[in-house]
Amino acid sequence: MSRRVAAVRLLSIAALTAAAACSDSTTPSGAGALPVLNAVQVPEQAVLARTVPGFGGFFFDEGVPTVYLTDVAQRGAVARALGISTGTLQVRSARYAYRQLDTWFQRVSYEAFEIPGVVFADLDEAHNVVLVGVEHRAAAASVRGLAARLGLPAQAFAVREVEPISYMATLRDQVRPVVAGLQINFSNFLCSIGFNATSGGQASFVTASHCTDRQGGVEGTQYFQSLASQANSFIGTEVADPDYVRNSPGCPRGKKCRLSDAARAAYATGVSNAFAIASTSGPNNGSLTITGTFSVTGKGTAAVGATVNKIGRTTGWTQGRVSQTCVTTGVLGSNVALICQTFVDAGVGGGDSGSDVFALSGSSATLLGVLWGGNSAGTLFVYSPMSGIEAELGTLTVN
């Protein structure tokens, strides 16, 4: 069970300037002057509780060092323990001593997490209470009942409805709703999701054609997000991936060609998805941690010199300028050529295949295409523009 997660804190304050003036009766005589603490290393609450009789908690109130005391006459003892003058210390009258609150906190914390919806338990030194965070009212009622059963006075206890706390997800984690930029897995391969789309009323996602069991042709590739080994990770099945053909307009001799390295998969029933792109903290910083989403607002094209973006599971969010458009591009190790592709001077890595490529305006993204290739240095990526994708997969609704 959780143990003193929030009750023991060590505060390090560098060049702290207090900005609040104090006026209550327990305010030091020097109130009005702004106390300045430089590089104060505040002892742990538990240490103060052992050394100061009646100590009820220490915190900074708008920058002012503030202590709860059941006996306000102990102001001097606190100041000595903190290594500051009594004139800089604000004192509040405490109902309960820290050690008493800690005893209650231990009891509550030990049992509270058996109640569905409990998020955290805290000895709240800034309010001289035991605080429990819950997701919903039902949990709050149960927690109040628990506190009463454990003998906590009503004024020693508080409940707050809060958002649940989860691990920070990355582009490689299982994320729902499914959005563009996330890792997908099929067979023993990893790629990224290009974008979500509706086609003929079918909720779908688009990724690279070579991110199917066989590049070109539909063989019902099954996709998982983010790994097949995870529970509830199956998200959909390949439904469209036109064949690569010889002698099509613009196709080089000896090559099989298409206008796009793109395929469409239909979402499985019940898999939540959204017309959005997972975003990280910024372009070209290497972060894979998801910090939000970009809304997909439409489709577009990019000319040479335009700044474009991609977000994929390996190199995250990269951004650069279009260097070439409508390039007939041979694919290393194959007899495939892709017609009318776009080159971008931006980072790429293995696993980014299938990624969304988009232009950004605020938090609104205009889809430009699907990334499929790159150079060996990882400094240039190649994508299939939306025009080629829709010429081969049909019209796609993307927002």
Place this chain on the structure above:
Amino acid sequence: MWKSGGAALCGAALLACGAMSDAPTFTAAVPRSVRAGDPVPVTLRLTNPGTKPVDLYLTGRTVTFDVIVARADGAIVWRRLEGATGQQIIQVKTLAPGEVFELRATWNAAAAPGDYTVQGVLPTDGEALRTKAVPLRITAAR
């Protein structure tokens, strides 16, 4: 008449990596000497000497790898992937205990007689794996 150089691996490219003594090795092998214009067979070997399987995150449906031939002063005279556009897909390949995964390429020794080095590079979803550079002498054509 073969020479090889290797490096122990243990990093982002590996899902599991045991003690360093069990870490996979990546080596390059080329003939010690060839005549100018003759084909140079290059063999890269990724070996799992350990007792546990190792998963590798490699790039490409057909595994992408580079071979770099450089002069003694470091100037590159040939790269297998120069100007190539590769698919950016990851292939998770499991190397069983004792398994050796070989990658082969051929370079026509289109260079002046002299001493060169050959290095293999294996892109992964993390840092690329690199062999030690092994020497290659090119002698005058027949």
